Amino acid sequence: MTTPAVRCDDLAVGYGRHAVVTGVDLVLLPGQWLAVVGTNGSGKSTFLRTVAGLLPAVRGGVSVFGGDPGVRGASIAYLAQSHSAGFLLPLRSRDVVRMGRWPLRGLVGRLGPDDDAAVDAAMDALGISDLAEQPLGALSGGQCQRVHLAQALARAADLLLLDEPTSGLDAASRERYLSVMDSERARGACVVSATHDVREAARADLVLLVAERVIACGPPGDVLTPRALADAFGVVLSGDTGGLAVLDPHHEHDHDHGPGHSHTH
């Protein structure tokens, strides 16, 4: 059997001893996409950071390609939720994407034609080829997000950890992103993305629905039910196309949880 890309056994993630999400059990194989769905503050980022090896697990087990997270057996690309806009020098977009190739070339190895091809392909796939010469600081939020996403893609990593990759993206860019996810999986890469976009999650192989605990975990068809989504987000609108839409989560929606409301696991 192939080594799972990510494996969690009764994993609790959080900060120090404080667990934000407990009881995560899942096995993710190469070529699979896991969407972690939840509101802001639900623990999505904490989970991603734990898998990235940036945070130690609070309890339980987590392994990445059979090893501890943070121990480099396989290549990992990580897209953080926020990007420091405050870098002093006005780096060009293309140079930022090229940084994604650095880990493949050691400390001083020059980037070659392969690297240029990977950088071009990543920028092309996200529709930012024409921004290549622009300094990062001159870009809009959505353009900047695509540059960082392209950096993660250019890495050609075995595991992509993407924290809210579609934030700030317009509809056309989202479509590009979704087709990029298909091609990444097709080449055997494993993707873990954090999102509150249910439509995006519906495209994944596995969905982990969290709200400071695991509400449900499994294939999208089993997990993205009105009941489970109501648990995670508070309010669900069902559309006539059979799709589900979730209102942006806010505490004013809390009255939708009746006192006798039962949680599904």
Add this chain to the structure above:
Amino acid sequence: MGVLTDPFVQNAFMQRALIAGILVAIATGVVGTLMVLRGMAFLGDALAHGVLPGIAAALLIGIPSFLGALVGAAVMIGGVSAVTRRTRLSSDVAIGLLFVGMLALGVVIVSRSSEFAGSLTDILFGEVLGVGWMAILWQAVVAVVVVVLAYVLQRPFLLMAMDPDQARVAGYRVGVLEAVLLSMIALTVVVSFSVVGTLLVFGMLLAPAGTAALLVRRVGAMMIIAVLIGAFSAYAGLLLSWYLDFAAGASIVLVSIGIFFVVLVAQAFVPSRQPHPEHA
């Protein structure tokens, strides 16, 4: 033309001062660029002052002053990381406490002994006109070490300046690299104090690198421009000191800071040089 070269051609001590000034410009230009990019200017300041009690104690017990300075720098770095790790105070509080504490300790040590009254000025403001070949040798060694490390570690250093998490996930050992960068700053401060003094070395770390950041958009170019500005400042400062009888170390630092403000003002009148696609 002779006016600009004679002081150096005719006086061996001026030659040594210029060589020392250029070597210090190389180390401070490179390390200063990394500090400015990483946003750790205040820590560099603290280090520069933290070496004072080490130097004073070394003079008192008669060991080479750079050894004392090295110990002072190590205590400073260790103290800052201990305070930030064990308390919830942010690093600027820790740095501020240790920086003033070390400065005061240095003055106390020097004041214990009356024959050191003159040395305190030398330590604080430098004695570049009295710099010897031994000091120049150490400055050359550190300049080479710093340039080599900055070249070899350019990628992780740049990633760390942008986003330390990203650098960590990319597989770089951020903790180790952080220590290397601190050591580079410490070494630079330790070999530079004889030229511009512990109080003024901070100016040489910041002003040339800060000026370069206004002018270029690539890290390598920023380092080269910073070194050139620093070297020119050393030359011009020494000339000023020769003809106008100014304190040499302070003149060097004043020139470099003057260049920063001249560039800043000039850019206000030439807006086209500001961020736009063509790269340096």
